[in-house]
Amino acid sequence: MSTTSAQPLPSSIDATLEMLASAGYVGDRALATVLFLSLKMGRPLFLEGEAGVGKTEIAKVLASALGRRLIRLQCYEGLDVSSAVYEWNYAAQMIEIRMEEASGEVRRDAMERNVFSEKYLIRRPVLDALSGEAGAAPVFLIDELDRTDEAFEAFLLEILSDFQVTVPELGTIRAKEPPLVVITTNRTREIHDALKRRCLYHWVDYPSAARELEIVANKVPQANERLSAEVVAFIQRLRQMDLFKVPGVAETIDWASALTELDKLALDPETISDTIGVILKYQDDIARIADGEGRRILSEVKAELAAAAE
Known part of the structure; x- marks a missing residue:
């Protein structure tokens, strides 16, 4: 940055x-x-x-x-000090040593001070x-x-x-x-x-449905309001299941973005099946949702949102 x-x-x-x-x-x-x-x-x-x-x-x-x-x-x-803190630019140091030797004016103490100076120090993140x-x-x-x-x-x-x-x-x-x-x-x-x-x-816990909906509105403002509500409700229910890896907020945002790119205005079983790899990354989880769980969850989500709208 x-x-x-x-x-x-x-x-x-x-x-x-x-x-x-x-x-x-x-x-x-x-x-x-x-x-x-x-x-x-x-x-x-x-x-x-x-x-x-x-x-x-x-x-x-x-x-x-x-x-x-x-x-x-x-x-x-395996992260070590040379990767996290600092290391010396050995290639540049060797070139400097060879150049000083070639000049014929080699003073060991001066050479050491020169090659081990800030000029040749590689600063790692720490x-x-x-x-x-x-x-x-x-x-x-x-x-x-x-x-x-x-x-x-x-x-x-x-x-x-x-x-x-x-x-x-x-x-x-x-x-x-x-x-x-x-x-x-x-x-x-x-x-x-x-x-x-x-x-x-x-x-840092998973957000509530209301806060996650706010996150989606903030990150994917072009997403349809109905689609965003269904996506969030569907993800929230997936997190209640015993999956190998439940989707995080990043997957919610990715799914809302992907569905918007596909010009979807609402979820349907076929769309869920076609795009499930955006939110689930393990085949056993995907197979479980594809084997009827996805349709059941979607039916419950639509019924819940319809009742809330009345």
Whole structure:
């Protein structure tokens, strides 16, 4: 994201709600409260919830609304310091060494200072997040922390304690102002209490039908009102079923967009069968809906919406 002039932090919970809304995020007061406190107290925000409920989007919206850079550390199994914090540009260093040797004026101490300078330092997300200026610290998104191992989690705990990194060849690099940290996890494993204690915690749940309808109206404004209501009601019922992976908010938005592209004004059994792969990503789940469950749910949805309209 390109850096724009940084905006002041919201001064109240209501201002935080307005900030989220201005950036297109439909949030509730509980989220606005913990986000406001996180910004006010300078504490990392720990967001936990099922995949697809909008945890990552909160960090993106925060960066956009505040005019800050978004720095994202995408976690995965085997993530190490060189990928997360920094590494040296070895190819460029070797070229510099060869050039100095070719010049015939080689001083080992001077060469070492030269090749281990900022010029050859590759800043990965952690170190980059510590490089913000006072009043314009970036938003640092540590995404899906539960995918890493406990060793990296312990290292991250140290970073969040002091907001500094030691590069042996350069010394200690400290943040002029700590970044605004957002940590997400899909709860595939438990995160250690020591790290959680340094954060403010919020569970991001699936939205209610009313809020999800508002999200669809915000993200897919061209969608027909009746279609949006049926899509949301259908998704809400799918989430009550024992599926391998229930659809998240992202799938709701994708489905509403796809159906709008197909010029659909309402759901019907054939359309559901043709587009079910937009919202369900496992064959067993798809087969279950195709085997009659989809028709039953659609019938109930239409009856419910018709009764509500009377």
